[in-house]
Amino acid sequence: MIQFQHVFKSYGQGANILADINFSITPGEFVFVSGPSGAGKSTLLKLIGGLEAPTRGSIIVKGQRMDQIGNRARPYLRRAVGVILQNMHLLYDRTAFENVMLPLAVIGLNSDKAAARARAAIEKVGLSGKEKLNPIALSGGEQQRLAIARAIVNKPAILIADEPTANLDQASAQKILEVFRDFNRVGVTTLIASHDLELLRRHANRTLLIEPGRFKDLGTHA
């Protein structure tokens, strides 16, 4: 599903943020990407989501080499990857419902089907009844769930989230992780970047550890 082969990433003339990264993730896996702040977790997720290009090496997502995809085809691959970035990127001049409708407008789904699918996504993340609210009126945890709803509404094969539990209390973080688990149970390959070691300890999952100058696949641990 996802394959990194000798991937390097640097910005400008700076040092490599990621150096010689090799791993592969099979369909339906639930993987944590861990490491301290600034180690390159977000960069790794952005590479998978096609939001950044590697400096060297090849990345294969859903059987397609990212570096060989033209600019015109790249958006179509992005639709197969649901992305939740650290700052969520919600649109605060629209309602929660309209935020979730955006990916459906992008694929040109008819309004009835789109509305039904958006409602279903909102229900899945537990935000029913809050469709008409502006995201600013939602709590941090609810905003995170709204971002998840928007990421999964197009039924992506891969779901990646960057620090989705940061700034949330333990109960809210637990609920968010449960939402990801639910999607993973139905076959969505899920990658979550987190520096919260306590969270990783509580969840027995495969973990990729990124530290400055070091990358290690820790495998699945209990």
Next chain:
Amino acid sequence: MKTWIRHHFYAMRIAIRRLLATPFSSLTNIAVIALVLALPLLASSILVSMEPVARNVSVNPAITLFMKAQVPLAETRELGEQLQQENQAYIEKLEVIDKNDALAGLRASESWSNALKVLPRNPLPNSIVVTIKATGDQASKAQELAQTWSSLPNVDTVQFDSAWVQKLDAILSFTRGVLLLLAIGVAVVVVGTVFNTVRMQALVQREEIAVARLVGATESFVRRPFLYLGALTGMAAGVLSLLLTTFGLASLNGAIARLSQSYGTDFVIRLPDVTWLATAIVLVMIVAALAAQWSMTRHSRF
């Protein structure tokens, strides 16, 4: 196809929403473009209103040969035939006018009938009116023929009477040139205003553009609402300029009508026909959409 149509409806909805979200700024832009558009529209109105006047009075030079008083109609006709044969290449129409018919025509006119009553006999001579073909150099050719014919023995006077019409034609040509320059000026203003509006919008909508790209939007999807924004601004400005020109002409035409009535005509300035106006508005919309496209290409790379 359905997806394509839905994308366009979505883009139009977003564009309208963005226009309405900043009503004062949108109206200012529309008003600026409309005021600039009103100038060529007014010039076009004057042009289309003047053209029929120029058409009704032949633009081609007409030469009138007034025969000597004693020359009879038969000899005048003979001369007419001779001139026609000798100058077939230049003459479009030749008409021999009987002095009695000319007098009858004058008597029919109320302002002349009283004056003619006091004359003991017909003071008018027979005459020949020659219209010269439009060949490009008809003015100089007419001048040359008028000079030659004035030395004919039976001809008393030659009148070359269409110089003022040629001047009018020259004025209309000049107005067309001015109109072209105004149109270019309008295009520059439309491009500048829409370019800047879209640049500002692209900056304001930066987050939305980023999110759309994040969820797999193509560049066409991202740019389309801005193209509609440009086109809608152009359309609104076109309609507003039409209204402004209509109101402007309504007040101007009152004064023009009074003036033209004093000359016995009913000349008014009217707007060009609907097809012309629709084409002009569509052209403004296209120019505005292209300006938006240009602006987006330059300002959405983030």
